[in-house]
Amino acid sequence: MRINIDYLKQFLNIEDAKIISKHLSRAQKRDVWKELFASVGLETTEIIDFKGKDIFEIEITPNRPDWLSHYGVARDLHSKLPELDFHTPNITDRKFEKNKDNFTINIENKDDCGRYIACIIRNIEVKESTEGIKELLESFGLRPINNFVDVSNLIVTTIGHPIHMFDLDKLKGNEINIRRAQKGEGIGLLDGKEIELNEDFLVIADRSNPVALAGIMGGEYSGVTQETRNILIESAYFNPAVIRKAAKKIGIKSEASFRFERGADILIPPPAINMALDMIEKSESHSLDISYYDDRFPADFVPKKIQLDKIYPSAYSGIQISENIAFKILIDLGFGLDDRGDHWEVEVPSFRVDIYGKQDMVEEIIRVYGYDRLTSEIPKTTSSIVKMDVKRELNQEIRNHLTSIGFFEVMNYIFISPEEHSFFSRDRDFLEIRNPLGKDFSILRKSLFPGLLKNILLNFNHSIPGVGLFEYGNQFGIANQEIQEKEILAIGASGQYQKENWKNKQGQEFDFFIFKSLIFSLFSKLKISLILKDKHKQFFDRDCSFSVFIKGQEVGHMGILKKEILDWYKLEKPVMLAEFFVSGIIKNIETKSFQMWNKYPSYDRDLSFLMNKNLKYSQLEAAICELKPDSLENHTLFDRYQGKGIPEDKISLSMTFSYSNNQKILINEEINEMHTNFINKLIKKFDLIQR
Amino acid sequence: MINELKKEIEKAKTCFLEDLNIIQSSKELIQIKDNYLSRKKGIVTEFMKQIKNLSAEDKPLAGKLINEFKVEVEKQLNLIHDRLSYGKKNEIDYSLPAFDIPVGSPHLLSIVRTALENIFLEMGYEITHGPEVETEYNNFTALNMQEGHPARNEQDTFFIKGYSDIILRTHTSPVQIRYMENHQPPIKIISPGKAFRKDEPDATHTPVFSQIEGLLVDKGIHFSHLKGTLELFIKSFFGQNVSLRFRPGYFPFTEPSAEVDISCYLCNGSNPECRICKGTGWLEILGSGMVHPRVLENCNIDPEKYSGFAFGMGIERIAMLKYGISDIRMFYDNDLRFLKQFG
Structure with missing residues (x-):
């Protein structure tokens, strides 16, 4: 909405305000106006110089259609500048002879159209407006057309009400019908668009056809047009919801719809039409031949009343505002106040469609009194209980650990492309966006890997030799016909892990074992033991694909990204990935309690043996856990060798077994017996060859 | 034979421990080292020579025992060498550079979010969460934006296919609705999280962004409580010298509403070319207001008995202001050159 400061002065001469000193430069004045506008809630987005005049582009919030005119803005500014005189527009109050033309207005439904005024003027001359009017319109950013259309535009920008003019001779029959359109009807609009109509549209129709979209x-x-000789002027009130729905449906945002859908002033149609007549009379320079005027007002309009306790403005704002000040402010803003002792009965003016209750009255009062006069107080409210956010604590701990071992936290969009989705999930239970920014952003991710892979690629492209990343975020899906959202911790790594240096000339690339060790270090920090089990996942390398279990419960997966997917992302180095359900981790965080450590010494026994190559270490380890004596505290693999001196189908492993008992000192014979028994079982189970 | 060798090794071990005690200088150290480890006539070498006389089956064990002894001798002598040379001038250039140990960083949004949360936790607020996929009711209707409300920005909203009323939340306010529906006042919560709007990415927009919103509902809460709370928060985060400006604003879910600006923490309005405030002296930082009575009613809280305030801010915006970042897309590029600068 454009405000021409010069034009505003006819209602409120803000140049005379106390806040303006005569010595201010133009730029300084602009700052003062801008501050003044902001203080009532009008945000200036741009200040335009139009032929030496200041034009303010102002953003009007959708709740205040009454601000969509110079008059409306002046009214609010006046409340801030009470020392100035506020001038209402000078409009002739005409008496009309009714219905010389035997014309009728038919309103089908008063809920659609609460008021409709039609006025017919005959023998008019359509021509160019005066230079003054043309320049004025241009300053508002509007294109002058002819003296009639220009009047409509001037009325809107001056007092905010959209009126419309018809070429009377183009209307069939002596009637105007305000009705819903019928299926099959259509209309060609002023902007050239052809619209197919139905019952959702409210139209103005002559005897046979729609002639306007209400x-x-x-x-x-x-x-x-230039040929028009007789004219019908409309000044009406339409239901905001009906206009909004129709305008949205055809995607048109006009000066008229913008105002009607926010809520017009139901009492303004008569002054609006009179103002139009004044302007037309001026441009025609002779008295007007008005042959018809009727004001149909079927709506049951009752001004809204609000009961406002006199102490409420102070109580709700937290600052002392005297009754007199509150009273004066509301009166200046156009409210009617009736003193009822301890409270006022406030009558809300018809142009304030935004007012709901007494809280709005407080906003009006402090807006004018000054938001800058609010004090600062701290409420004494205390919570009944201090609730710890367990998930936050855990996430923080994980974040701290992962960042301290070299991982960077990333954040990605939650939507991915269908193709990326298909790599990581074959299920049909995913969520899709109906109106995405593009197909590549249409699926709500079921896995966080696509984001990590893109991030890894981006950084490789910037010549960063290695990346370890992690992300917290939700995955989305459908389970049992319900939408499911689960928080995931995803970790990925590729490329260089440690740079070479003068002492260690090799450096170190991320491989699965480094990745696995880093992840195990995280869980060891959380005092949680993980078990990995081979499980084929479509996106991991066949030989390196694991499910992760905590206490028998599957909480995630990890592995090496499959070659085909790696290629699709144009990545070259192997990528290690892991995903965990945060809820699965939280569930297994245990409250710690002190436990006395084992005071007795532990004794090591080493064992070197040959094992069949086709056996996996995980199988051996599972057997160790199953067969071990109670006093076996720990076992470590310290050497693994295959090659020269070892049969081709074998592999040599060396392990240390540590024995200890927290009840007593173990004696040598006891340990030897235990150890021998135990390793014999192992040897038997796997056909091991002791070395 | 092997048993004899075993005994000899045991004996040598005992002797070695005694020898260790007499070493007082590097001269003695070299002498003892020679005695045991000299290739030609050292004790270990003497043991090795005996192996060839042993039977084939005893050979591996003998080798193992001798080797264990040798390792032990080397280890002990090295310890003594270190002890003797400790503090003495040596040949090592200690100015050689440190090694690069990999270190990562939390995302800047996590850092800022945590800092903001911490301030409110100190003030006794509880952190609450809600889903990112929401109902239109919780996101709009309950917040006093009925269907057709001009502020109900449907063209900016992502809708979920196959559902008529399910969307990606456009702000974190629905978390407050969920909380109020299940709790009676006093209520004192913050709800941080992601929000989504259908914006093409540019320097000031991303379709995904983060918010933190606060809500306090109790008896006798008024507008100055809101100002006091926000002032405390702003000063804690941006510094004591930063001041606050309330401007009238409009949000469907608050009445009265206020836009909050802070004075530019960098130039305080003194630099017309300031890169942070662009010379205006003020930075728009958050939106706030008193909770609209209709919103309370929608959650079965009696607005005649209780009142409350709410506020909300974009975490990216706060981070951009605090760290002088000019393009919001950087938060979601995940470029290490960006990520590694913080945390």
Whole structure:
């Protein structure tokens, strides 16, 4: 909405305000106006110089349609500048002879159209407006058309009400019908668009056809042209919801619809039409031949009343505002106040469609009194219980650990492309966005890996030799017909892990064992033991694909990314990936309690043996856990060798077994017996060959 | 034979321990080292020579025992060498550079979010969460944006296919609705999280962004409580010298509403070319207001008995202001050159 400061002065001469000193430069004045506008809630987005005049582009919040005019803005500014005189527009109050033309207005439903005024003027001359009017319109960013259309535009910008003009001779029959359109009807609009209509549209129709879309735009056929001699002016009130729905449906945002859908002033149609007549009379320079005027007002309009306790403005704002000040402010803003002792009965003016209750009254009062006069107080509210956010604590701990071992936290969009989705999930139970930014952003991720892979690639492309990343975020899906959202911790790594240096000339690339060790270090920090089990996942390398279990419960997976997917992302080095359900981790965080450590010494026994190559270490380890004597405290693999001196189908392993008992000192014979028994079982189970 | 060798090794071990005690200088150290480890006539070498006389089956064990002894001798002598040379001048250039140990960083949004949360936790607020996929009711209707409300920005909203009323939340306010529906006042919560709007990415927009919102509902809460709370928060985060400005604003879910600006923490309005405030002296930082009575009613809280305030801010915006970042997309590029600068 554009405000021409010069034009505003006819209502409120803000140049005379106390806040303006005569010595201010133009730029300084602009700052003062901008501050003034902001103080009532009008945000200036741009200040335009139009032929030496200041034009303010102002953003109007959707709750205040009454601000969509110079008059409306002046009214609010006046409340801030009470020392100035506020001038209401000078409008002739005409008496009309009714219905010389035997014309009728038919309103089908008063809920759609609460008020409709039609006025017919005959023998008019359509021509160019005066230079003054043309320049004024241009300063508002509007294109002058002719003296009639220009009047409509001037009325809107001056007092905010959209009126419409028809070429009377294009209307069939002596009637105007405000009705819902019927299926099959259509209209060609002033902007050239052809619209197919149905019952959702409210139209203005002559005897046979729609001639305008009510409150949105007129029809091209019935519009005012150079040839127009007789004219019908409309000034009406339409239901905001009806206009909004229709305008949205056809995607038109006109000066008229913008105002009607926010809520017009139901009492303004008569002054609006009178103002139009004043302007037309001026441009025609002779008295007007008005042959018809009727004001149909079927709506049951009752001004809204609000009971406002006199102490409420102070109580709700937290600052002392005297009754007199509150009273004066509301009166200046156009409210009616009736003193009822301890409270006022406030009558809300018809142009304030945003007012709901007493809280709005407080906003009006402090807005004018000054938001800058609010004090600062700390509420004494205390919570009944201090609730710890367990998930936050855990996430923090994980974040601390992962960052301290070299991982960077990333954040990605939650939507991915269908192709990426297909790599990581074959299920049909995913969520899709109906109106995505593009197909590549249409699926709500079921895995966080696509994001990590893109991030890894981006960093490789920037010549970063290695990346370890992690992300917290939700995955989305459907389970049992319900939408499911689960928080995931995803970790990925590729490329160089440790740079070479003067002492260690090799450096170290991320491989699965480094990755696995880093992840195990995280869980060891959380005092949680993980078990990995081979499980084929479509996105991991066949030989390196694991499910992760905590206490028998599957909480995630890890592995090496499959070659085909690696290629698709144009990645070259192997990528190690892991995902965990955060809820699965939280569930297994245990409250710690002190335990006395084992005071007795532990004794090591080494064992070197040959094992069949086709056996996996995990199988051996599972057997160790199953067969071990109670006093076996620990076992470590310290050497693994295959090659020269070892049969081709074998592999040599060396392990240390540590024995200890927290009840007593173990004696040598006891340990030897235990150890021998135990390793014999192992040897037997796997056909091991002791070395 | 092997048993004899075993005994000899045991004996040598005992002798070695005694010898260790007499070493007082590097001269003695070299002498003892020679006695045991000299290739030609050292004790270990003497043992090795005996192996060839042993039977084939005893050979591996003998080798193992001798080797264990040798390792032990080397280890002990090295310890003594270190002890003797400790503090003495040596040949090592200690100015050689340190090794690069890999270190990562939390995401800047996590850092800022945590810092903001910490301030409110100190003030006794509880952190609450809600789903990112929400109902239109919780996201709009309950927040006093009925269907058709001009502020109900449907063209900016992502809708979920196959559902008529399920969307990606456009702010974290629905978390407050969920909380109020299940709790009576006093309520004192913050709800941090992601929000989504259908914006093409540019320097100031990303379709995914983060918010933190706060809500306090109790008896007798008024507008100055909101200002006091926000002032405390802003000063804690940006510094004591930063001041606060309330401007009238409009949000469907608050009445009265206020836009909050802070004075530019960098130039305080003194630099017309300031890169942070662009010379205006003020930075728009958050939106706030008193909870609209309709919103309370929608959650079965009696607005005649209780009142409350709410506020919300974009975490990216706060981070951009605090760290002088000019393009919001950087938060979601995940470029290490960006990530490694913080945390």
